[in-house]
Amino acid sequence: MSTFLNANAFLLISLVKIVIMLFLVLTVNAYLTWFERKVVAHIQSRWGPHRVGPHGLLQPLADGAKFLLKEDPTPAGVDKFVYFLAPLLSLALALTSIAIIPFGPDPLPWLILGQKIYLGITDLNIGILGLFAITALGVYGIALAGWSSNSKYPLMGGLRSSAQMISYELAMTMSVVGVLLTASSFSLRDIIEAQQHAHGLFGWQGIFSWNIFAGPLPQILGFLCFFVAAIAETNRVPFDLPEAESELVAGFHTEYASFKFAMFFIAEYTSMITVSCLCSILFFGGWLSPFPPSWTFTFYLPSLILIPFGAWVIWDGLRYETIIGKVILPGIGTAMLAIGAALIFLPALNSFIQGPFWLLSKILTFLFVYVWMRGTLPRFRYDQLMSFGWKLLLPVSLANVVITAGAILWRGY
Amino acid sequence: MSAPLLVFFVLAALAVGGALNLILQKHPIHSALSLIVVMVSLAGLYLLMGAEFVAAVQIIVYGGAIMVLFVFVIMLLNAGVEEHTNFSKLAGIAGIPLALVVTGFIAAAITHANDTVLAAPQTGAVAATKDLSTMLFREFVYPFELTSFLILIAILGALVLAQREHS
Amino acid sequence: MIPTSYYIILSSILFGLGVIAFIFKRNVITIFMSIELMLNAVNLAFVAFSRALGQLDGQIFVLFVIVVAAAEAAVGLGIVILIARNRQSLNVERVDLLKL
Numbered sequence: 109m110s111t112f113l114n115a116n117a118f119l120l121i122s123l124v125k126i127v128i129m130l131f132l133v134l135t136v137n138a139y140l141t142w143f144e145r146k147v148v149a150h151i152q153s154r155w156g157p158h159r160v161g162p163h164g165l166l167q168p169l170a171d172g173a174k175f176l177l178k179e180d181p182t183p184a185g186v187d188k189f190v191y192f193l194a195p196l197l198s199l200a201l202a203l204t205s206i207a208i209i210p211f212g213p214d215p216l217p218w219l220i221l222g223q224k225i226y227l228g229i230t231d232l233n234i235g236i237l238g239l240f241a242i243t244a245l246g247v248y249g250i251a252l253a254g255w256s257s258n259s260k261y262p263l264m265g266g267l268r269s270s271a272q273m274i275s276y277e278l279a280m281t282m283s284v285v286g287v288l289l290t291a292s293s294f295s296l297r298d299i300i301e302a303q304q305h306a307h308g309l310f311g312w313q314g315i316f317s318w319n320i321f322a323g324p325l326p327q328i329l330g331f332l333c334f335f336v337a338a339i340a341e342t343n344r345v346p347f348d349l350p351e352a353e354s355e356l357v358a359g360f361h362t363e364y365a366s367f368k369f370a371m372f373f374i375a376e377y378t379s380m381i382t383v384s385c386l387c388s389i390l391f392f393g394g395w396l397s398p399f400p401p402s403w404t405f406t407f408y409l410p411s412l413i414l415i416p417f418g419a420w421v422i423w424d425g426l427r428y429e430t431i432i433g434k435v436i437l438p439g440i441g442t443a444m445l446a447i448g449a450a451l452i453f454l455p456a457l458n459s460f461i462q463g464p465f466w467l468l469s470k471i472l473t474f475l476f477v478y479v480w481m482r483g484t485l486p487r488f489r490y491d492q493l494m495s496f497g498w499k500l501l502l503p504v505s506l507a508n509v510v511i512t513a514g515a516i517l518w519r520g521y
Numbered sequence: 522m523s524a525p526l527l528v529f530f531v532l533a534a535l536a537v538g539g540a541l542n543l544i545l546q547k548h549p550i551h552s553a554l555s556l557i558v559v560m561v562s563l564a565g566l567y568l569l570m571g572a573e574f575v576a577a578v579q580i581i582v583y584g585g586a587i588m589v590l591f592v593f594v595i596m597l598l599n600a601g602v603e604e605h606t607n608f609s610k611l612a613g614i615a616g617i618p619l620a621l622v623v624t625g626f627i628a629a630a631i632t633h634a635n636d637t638v639l640a641a642p643q644t645g646a647v648a649a650t651k652d653l654s655t656m657l658f659r660e661f662v663y664p665f666e667l668t669s670f671l672i673l674i675a676i677l678g679a680l681v682l683a684q685r686e687h688s
Numbered sequence: 689m690i691p692t693s694y695y696i697i698l699s700s701i702l703f704g705l706g707v708i709a710f711i712f713k714r715n716v717i718t719i720f721m722s723i724e725l726m727l728n729a730v731n732l733a734f735v736a737f738s739r740a741l742g743q744l745d746g747q748i749f750v751l752f753v754i755v756v757a758a759a760e761a762a763v764g765l766g767i768v769i770l771i772a773r774n775r776q777s778l779n780v781e782r783v784d785l786l787k788l
Contacts, residue, residue, distance in 0.1 A: 190550065233647065237577040241564075244585025248557070251589070255550070255596045267596065274589060281581075294650065529690050533698050540705040540725055549717050549778075556721050559702070563728055566695070570739045575747050579731075582754050587724065587761045594765045595717055598772045603715050603779075624704060628697045639696065641740045642689035653744055661748050668755045675759035682766035 117221040125229050126207070133206050137377045138168035144479045151483035162425065162433045178366035183258060186363070190256035195364065195371035198249030202375035205242045205382045208235055210297050212463040213395055217456065227464060235296040236288070239386070240281050243341060247273045249375065250343075250360050257363035265359030268490055269343060269350035275497040276340035276347075282505035283333035286512035287390045290323040290521075300394035315398035320391045325515035331391040333505040338383040340497065342376060344478060346485040347493055384474035385467075392470050395463035407458055410465045411448040418444030528569060535562040549600045553591050560584045571647040695736035702729035716768050716778050720761070727757050 113120065142157065142164060149156030157164030182191065212227035219225075232238045247270045254266010288294060291302035299319075308317035309326070319327045340347040351359030361372045388394060399406040418441045425437025451458045488496065539559035543552045560583045567576035631639060657665055706729060709722035731750045738746025768778075775782050 187548070187550070190554070193554075232573075234573045234577050234650065237574070237581070241577050241580035241585065244581045245561075247585065247589055248592070251592055251596070252550075252554075255592075263596070267593070270589070270593070274586065277585075292651075526690060529694065533694075536698065537701055537705070540702055540709075543718070543721065543725065544705065544709045544712065549715050549721075552713075552718050552721055556725060559725060560728060563732055566698075566732065567735055569690070570695075570735055572735050572739070572747050572750075575735060575750050578751060578754060582758060583724075583728070587758050590761055590765055591717065591721060594768060598717075598769065598778065600715065600717060600778050603713070603718075620704065620708070624701060627700055631693045631696055631700075634693070638737070638740050639691070639693045642691050643695075643736070643739045648739075648744060648747060653747060656744050657748055657751070664752060668752055671759050672755065675762045678763045679766040682763070682770055 113221055117223050121220060121223055121225065122229060125225075129206060129229055130203065133203065133378060133381070134374070136381060137374050138172065140377050140381070140475065141171065141373075142168050143475070144482065147476070147479045148483040151480070162428050162430075162437055166432070172370075175366045175370040180366050180368065183363050185258040187256045187258070190252050192368075194249050194253035194256060195368040195375075197252070198246065198375035199371040199378075201242050201246045201249065202378040202382070205239055206378065206385075208232055208239050208296065209382070209385045209389070210300070211395075211467060212460075213297075213300075214460055214463065217460065231295055231297050234294045236284060236299075236386075236390070237294050239382070240277075243280075243379075244277060246375075246379070247277075249372075253364065253372070254360035257360075259363055262360050262362045265350045265362070269360055272347065272350060272490075272493060272497070273341055273343070275494060276337040276501070279333055279497060279501040279505050280337035280341055282502065282509060283330045283337060284390060285505075285509045286325065286327050286330040287319050289509075289512050289516055290319060290325075290327070296389055296394075300389060300396065303393050304396055312400070313402075314396075314400035315393070318391065318393035318396065318398075324519050324521045325512045327391055327508075327512070329504065329508045330512070331387070333501055333508065334390070335387060337497070337501055337505075338387070339478070339481070340493070342379045342383055344376075344380065345482045346487045349487055349490050349493065352487060380475065380478055381471070384471045384478070387474050388467060388470035393466075394470075395467040397462060397466050407455075407462060408452065410458070410461060411451045414444050414448030414451070418442065418446075418448060525569060529566070532562045532565045532569065535559075536566070547602045549595050549603075550592065553588060553595060556591075557584055557588050560588065570643055573647060574650045574653055575648075692736050692740040696733060699729045699733040699736070702726075702732070714779050714781060716771060716780050716783075717765075719780060720764055720768065724757060724761065727753060 145167070146156040146164065157167040160167045160170050182188070207229040208231075210226070210228035210231055215224040215226045250273065251266050251270040254262045254264075254269070257263070257266075287299060290306075291299040293299065293302070303318055303322070306317045306319075306322045308314070309321045310316070316322055320331050339345075343351055351361065361369055364372065397406060421441030421444060422438045423441075425433050425435075425441060428434055428437070451461060536559050539555040539557075539562065542555035543559070546552045546555065560579060564576040564579045564584070567573075567579060703726050706722045706726035709725065710719055713719055713722065731753055734746040734750050734753070736746075738744060738750075771783055772778055
């Protein structure tokens, strides 16, 4: 038994990591929907979900139950195999892209089965290129969904959406080339390492050594192109005409009901999370702290955030009368307080948690920007969208590549 | 049966299965999906051989662009199920075993060849993208620029072909 | 490790299946896809030999083959759309205007 475990240690550990990561991603997805509904509601001066559990925190559970229990009709005349394949394909590809993202610099301090456990399922040599390969295949989920529904609105929505996705895919891949030239590697870990050792703007370290400020050419243009193209890739506002309710009924997922619609939904939110991870890793330093490494007092920032927040959660929970409010919320608050205190007293754990803490805060910031845009911006018309992608974004990202290459040659990197 | 050999057989079975499915399916969209399966399994085989950049390019360009083009055309032209024709039964009964025999003969001839290249096991080293790009821009720069012209001509050709007639 | 001959046999099987599909199918788009299958089989042979000989030339040639296949698919599908527009059918046996 133990020889079997030791011989296949890598495989077994990867399987366990995949299961844990899937569970985490699906939970984050569910609470991302809650986050989006709350933020959009507050932008629109209303409350959002606040009845189902304290602050509406159990709303995702209610939504999940609804998706599982609702009737799942199959329209007549659909191509059965393709109709069932499309949401599966979307979901599988979106979830696969999480495998490539590294979440922390150091491995766990103890060895399991003789293997070092890094945070993150794998680190490909062709990291970012593999991610683009998965994104490229994601077009099929939408095109096939639109076509197989045997109805004109989904077909139009599906074709428009997939045309939009392949147009912006080019701009997205081109805008990353500046970062790749700076880091001389495709691997995501190497890109963050390059930012760590980069000569910062004016020699300052910390935030000024991130790709968006430092390197041969600050990649501001590249970041803007990438972010806009990625929003178009994930079919979010302001580029969500193909699935907008007022335009094409519901676009490519009109004929899809409960669970299959939930699969498209999860795929969209997961690709949102992946894009946020990529933005933070490629342009904003990944797990690097914005403060210079010599300012070690900033190591206490996670505790500084967790302890007051935990206290507030305890105070807030005691106001409720239900069990969830009175018992579970203070329990969560106490756990946060305990973790915050433990981080102060265990410096090894504290330095381990720094990397993931900064990466998660950057990811949350980008997710907030995504949701913020949903609440505030109107959507593009389809021809405006296509001309923007081909006539503005692609030439600008190509220019970014050329200028970055020129800057590398000129400054002698 | 080592792990790489097992992975090879799984991917090879997927590739051959996809190719067979391309022949056997009646609706072109199912053939297109089978071809995508073939391409992705071939990308897996390239990864097994250590050619990771070629694998990524195969999925991005072949699987993510060329096959998307095929799928779009099938959808837009509303291609339906193929019509039934009557092929001679003799061709089927005699042809398929003959094809299998010829394939087996070729396979046997290749396996028993004394050529050192064919018998050499694949090395496990990974092809670095940097070496590939250095070679592409030094020894192969002339074909590289020519292919860019080729793509330009193809774009212009597709545009001209797709124009409606101005009557 | 896996001998090169295994990859070459797989490549020849795929090429043969591509030829069979090319001969026996009647939909123009499916015939096109069988051409892509044949090109893929050839790519596999290229990469296998490139690894066996330890040189990278084979992989670079694979990149060129992929680019040429992309250009050919674009123009070819344009022609297919024109055929469908003019003959109102995607059956290759209907495109026989030049027959005696």
